[in-house]
Amino acid sequence: MKTQLALDRLTIEDAIRLARKTEKYIDLIEVGTSLIKEFGMTSISRLKEAFPDKEIVGDIKTIDNAIYEFDLCFNAGSDIATVMGVSPLPTIEACLNSAAKHGKLAMIDLLNTSPTQRDALLKYKDAIFCDHISKDEQEMSGKKKSIDRVNYDPSLKWAVAGGITVDSIKRMIEPRPHILIVGSAITNAEQPEKVAEAFRKIIG
Numbered sequence: 001m002k003t004q005l006a007l008d009r010l011t012i013e014d015a016i017r018l019a020r021k022t023e024k025y026i027d028l029i030e031v032g033t034s035l036i037k038e039f040g041m042t043s044i045s046r047l048k049e050a051f052p053d054k055e056i057v058g059d060i061k062t063i064d065n066a067i068y069e070f071d072l073c074f075n076a077g078s079d080i081a082t083v084m085g086v087s088p089l090p091t092i093e094a095c096l097n098s099a100a101k102h103g104k105l106a107m108i109d110l111l112n113t114s115p116t117q118r119d120a121l122l123k124y125k126d127a128i129f130c131d132h133i134s135k136d137e138q139e140m141s142g143k144k145k146s147i148d149r150v151n152y153d154p155s156l157k158w159a160v161a162g163g164i165t166v167d168s169i170k171r172m173i174e175p176r177p178h179i180l181i182v183g184s185a186i187t188n189a190e191q192p193e194k195v196a197e198a199f200r201k202i203i204g
């Protein structure tokens with residue numbers, strides 16, 4: 001199981017500072033959608049330059065214009081780029097094709113997908129699937145991703161995201177997701193490195 005640090009609502013310099021403080025305890029660095037929207041592809045290239053040995057996730061949340069957006073992300077230094085699961089299937093397939101062309105990976109964000117849509121997506125076995133509770137749902141209804149009652153297909157690669165805290169992973173059951181995506185629990189902490197270390201201790 002790997003930890004992905006999600007960097008959102010920060011300047012590029014603060015994102016680099018936070019990643020630097022926690023780099024010992026994290027595996028992947030996510031350039032959050034908010035950074036990409038505010039600073040463009042520079043946010044991805046700057047994080048990749050600062051952390052050439054970490055896997056960089058460009059959370060571009062593509063929903064159309066797949067090849068253009070995915071090529072931008074990979075050319076800027078992303079190792080993984082994200083596409084929304086609610087997109088038309090030709091968009092998902094174009095993202096997977098772009099990822100294969102670059103020798104990189106696509107993550108399909110399952111936010112707001114119906115069970116039927118999820119079933120239709122599970123045939124894309126090269127993708128990473130992200131089970132995700134949105135920031136707005138977290139803030140408006142208090143919902144958080146819990147991972148004590150998951151039932152993932154262990155033959156697929158899974159990530160989980162959405163308000164995950166150290167407390168919420170204490171009751172993890174098997175199979176564990178491949179990637180635990182953590183944002184504000186670390187980025188809003190007074191001592192981000194201590195929280196990142198606490199995640200690492202539980203994950204092992």
Ligand SMILES: O=C(CO)[C@H](O)[C@H](O)COP(=O)(O)O
Nearest residue numbers: 006161162163164182183184
């Ligand atoms: O994709 C995202 C928001 O759309 C974030 O990366 C994800 O939600 C993780 O951040 P947090 O732990 O703060 O919820």
